[in-house]
Amino acid sequence: MxxxxxxxxxxxxxxxxxxxxxxxxxxxxxxxxxxxxxxxxxLFISHKVHADNFNKYFIQEVTVCYDDVGGLTAANFFEQKCEQVSLDKVEPTSKLIWIGTSFDLDLPKLTDKPLGLFFSAKASGEFYLNGQLIGSNGTPSLTKEGEIEGVMDTVIYVPKELIKKRQNEWVVKLSAHHSRHTMSNFISFAIFTQYESPQDIVLRNYLPSFVPLGVLFIGFVFSCALAALQSKRQRNVLLPIFALLVALQLLVEVSRGLISYEYSFQDTRLLAILLLSILSGQCLLLYTIRSFVRQGQWIWFALSMSFTLVIVYFGATIEDKTVLAFQIPAGICLLITGYESYRKHALAIQHATAFFVFSVAIAAKPNAFLDIYYYYFVAFLLVFFSIQHAVAYKVEKSQKLLAQANAQRLQHALDEYKEQQQPSKIKLNLSGKIEWVSSDLICFVKGARDYVEITLSDGRCLLHNEGLAIMEDKLPATFLRVHRSYIANKHFIQSLEKLSSGGGNLSLTTGDSLPVSRRIMPKVKVQLN
Known part of the structure; x- marks a missing residue:
């Protein structure tokens, strides 16, 4: 703490x-x-909102028919002999795609709010319920020219009078001619739920992610502050870059709940998330290599990055690729820090523990990791690294202050030794003449407004027409400021007496006694010790 x-x-x-x-x-x-x-x-509010699981009906199994000539209709769909698959296994083609299913829905169990169909797919579609067209998202067509592109997430209003308790027939006509890539699921969701904005439904799922987003933003500001304060040798800009990349990845992820976009943009958005995941993973890897690998850092980084890219390339889906893009560098970081922990490297055991927890979290639930745990664990890593950097900065600053103090003490000792070997001459402007006095003859100096009274070891007292501050700059290191009006030669100091007020009295070998102010007392004690 x-x-x-x-x-x-x-x-x-x-x-x-x-x-x-x-x-x-x-x-x-x-x-x-x-x-x-x-x-x-x-976090609590988002959890409560996220947990507000009002009644929903998920479409999971559908019948799929592919229409080459446009002869299928909602009326004759269930007369066809087509393939039955799970919703997420439906594949896009250059043809018209019809999907449908029958289901029972006990409407009184649902909320009394308007009913809607939340549909998320990379396709334009027309939606039918019990033979009636209830809405469309764009316009599906046999050809790309005839298709009007729909949005990725849409909610279709469902009239309650169309709902039957038994054997509701739901049919959707789809086309996906504008889809650019096929790396993600063609259809993500089909849910009968209360009617509301599709962005509200999506954003409700992403609401808990705003907590790690705040942590990432604060971590970015703090890591930038640390990087600016640290010396060039200790400065590490990889941490703020890492925080920025993950924050951008989270913003791109959450953008689905903030704006509505055409379905062709979905894979571009997922590719951006994948790219940011690759960059943040490599940034984490480079941070670890620079912190713990002593030789051949860039060779290790090039080999590790190549291995990561090969594994990512063979990922089955874009979601798998995104997880692997961070999982593989984190695993390599675990191996590096684990090995350095075995070699008793300072701080390696803490880093190895953090990477181990992260890797176990991925292995425990790899499918849910990207949506639920990913940004929380990355935020945890960022906080951990930031604390380590704060500790490193504190140690570096303490060492720097100690080195400066040692250098000052050494220089002071050298100056005193030089003064003892060859006392310097002080030029004094007396009344009507200039006199050069050896510094080792001066016992103490007392301020008298624009003049100073200089007491010598032979008992003489000279009046010099300069202020005490100017005189202090001229005197060598053997002299010590003990009061706002007094400067003493340390060679003539006999004893120091501390008073109850916090100040003190300085006794000289000449029999004189000088006051020591409470503010300067600690410095005087250090100098005399």
Whole structure:
């Protein structure tokens, strides 16, 4: 949790909203709590909406007839001897396609809202129920020229008076001349449900995905902040690129519930999702190789990418290809981090555990993974990697500050040694003359408005016509500012007494006593130690 907190501090500082003080850290922590509250609230609401499973009737098995000459009608469809298949196995052709089935539907069990037929397919269609035309989506035809292209998702209003309790006959006339690819299912859904916008029905299924979308967006901003703050040697831009690619993939996925588009665009949309999945998978792979592989990084990446593309090419459906495009790189990342864990590489065991959980989730439910789990687990990986980067940045910053402090102490010691070996000469502007005084003879300097009083070891007190700040810049490293009005030569310091007020008294070997301010007291103690 400290790493998470530090990670948030880094991002807030980069954005310039707050400086990291105790009070403002409390504020940023409570801001985080507020954000998490709304995230979990959205997750709960989306779950409730998603779980609001009002009564539906799914068409699963249909009879399929292919019409070469346009002689089939809804009236004579069930007189034909055609093939019976599951709905998702219906194949598109250059002919007219008729599908139909009979079903029982007890209408009183349904909602009292208007009834509709939600139909999702890469085709134009005319819909018949019990011999009556109830609607169309575009215009199906024997030829491409005669077809008017329909949309991918449509809802057809179903008059309740047409519904019978027994033996309802449902027939659809289809053509798909504008379909560009055949990598995805020809027909996705056919559902009798309450009548509403098709985008509302689709979006309800995607609503839980807005939670990981928010996580991806926040992760993108934070990882950009970390990349900007880190040194060039430690900077890794792959993490924000990874977050951006997955967020774009999710947006393309959700776009089906936001806009209505013609069915010919469906495979283009799925190809875009596949391409983004390939890119995000390779970005994850390159991130892991750069983090854990010491030699031949680009060779390992080229071999792994080639292997991934070959496996993706042989995927049966575009959905399988999309899962494999990320599953294979994640598996390779698991092997790399697992091997590095065996070799006791720092942080490898944490990465290996994260990739193992991800791989098990895919293996457990590969078919449901893309729709349900994918973006949640990718968001989990992004949060995990971001925390690791925050930890790395904190370590790097601590090491940098330590190195700077060591360098300053070394330089200070060298300056003091040089001053001891060969004391510098200080030019003093006295009344009417200029005098050069060796620095090792000066006991302390006291500010007197625009002048300074310089006390020497021989007991003399000289009045120099420059301010204390200018004098401080001229004095060598053997001198220490102990008060806003006093600078002492460390060689003449005998003891330091701490007072109850927080300040102190500095006793010199000359018998003089100088005040030490409470603000400068810690610095004086460090210098004297």
């Amino acid at each position: 400290q790493a998470v907190g530090y990670f948030l501090q880094v991002a807030v500082r980069y954005l310039g909203f707050f400086s990291i003080s105790t009070k403002q850290w409390w504020f940023s922590t409570n801001t985080l709590k507020t954000i998490l509250f709304f995230v979990f609230a959205l």
